[in-house]
Amino acid sequence: MDSRSSILLRAAEIASVDGLEGVTIGRLAVELGMSKSGVFSHFGAKEELQICTVHTAAEIFAHEVVMPGGSLLDLADRWLDYSKRRVFPGGCFFVVTRSEFAARPGRVRDALMLFNLRWVSLLERLCGDAQMAFEVDALLAAADRFAVLYDDASAYERVRLALRARIAMPTGMEMSVATPNDNSIASHASSTS
Numbered sequence: 553m554d555s556r557s558s559i560l561l562r563a564a565e566i567a568s569v570d571g572l573e574g575v576t577i578g579r580l581a582v583e584l585g586m587s588k589s590g591v592f593s594h595f596g597a598k599e600e601l602q603i604c605t606v607h608t609a610a611e612i613f614a615h616e617v618v619m620p621g622g623s624l625l626d627l628a629d630r631w632l633d634y635s636k637r638r639v640f641p642g643g644c645f646f647v648v649t650r651s652e653f654a655a656r657p658g659r660v661r662d663a664l665m666l667f668n669l670r671w672v673s674l675l676e677r678l679c680g681d682a683q684m685a686f687e688v689d690a691l692l693a694a695a696d697r698f699a700v701l702y703d704d705a706s707a708y709e710r711v712r713l714a715l716r717a718r719i720a721m722p723t724g725m726e727m728s729v730a731t732p733n734d735n736s737i738a739s740h741a742s743s744t745s
Contacts, residue, residue, distance in 0.1 A: 555594070560605055563608070565641055567645060568642030571652040575601060575605060580601075599659060609646065613645070624688065627678065628715050632695060687718060695707045
């Protein structure tokens with residue numbers, strides 16, 4: 553692996569834990585035993601480093617999740633395995649970084665948005681329904697964040713079961729609804745502060 557590839561792989565690993573703002577030329581230089589100028593010479597600016605990191609993470613994601621092909625459930629299973637195996641130490645690189653840059657205009661957000669549009673478009677094509685694609689993406693992201701936050705891998709199996717049930721469910725069918733009694737979540741959240 554050449555030095556540029558090593559830098560970008562480490563940058564993606566850092567970003568999965570600390571976000572893309574946590575990726576700095578100085579930090580990479582220290583962690584990789586390089587000079588700052590050596591790291592800088594590959595990218596020139598932090599924004600370019602961040603964009604290249606997004607592209608590297610996308611290549612890894614494609615290799616791990618998309619390229620083997622298959623059905624919607626095949627892709628979802630590989631996505632869950634990719635997160636569970638901690639290909640990136642903080643879980644899914646894109647779940648972390650798309651939240652970080654969602655409201656920030658610019659080239660980094662554009663690169664993340666393009667990846668996400670392609671991913672959701674693939675899900676839509678596989679399931680034939682935009683709403684279901686949205687739900688599948690949301691369930692996968694929820695499994696990743698739950699498993700990382702609570703160090704609880706059972707989230708992956710729960711999402712596998714939920715996906716199988718959702719895919720078998722007719723479009724537009726609701727399983728349950730929230731009630732006014734569900735407002736207690738706010739009092740529980742504020743009492744833990």
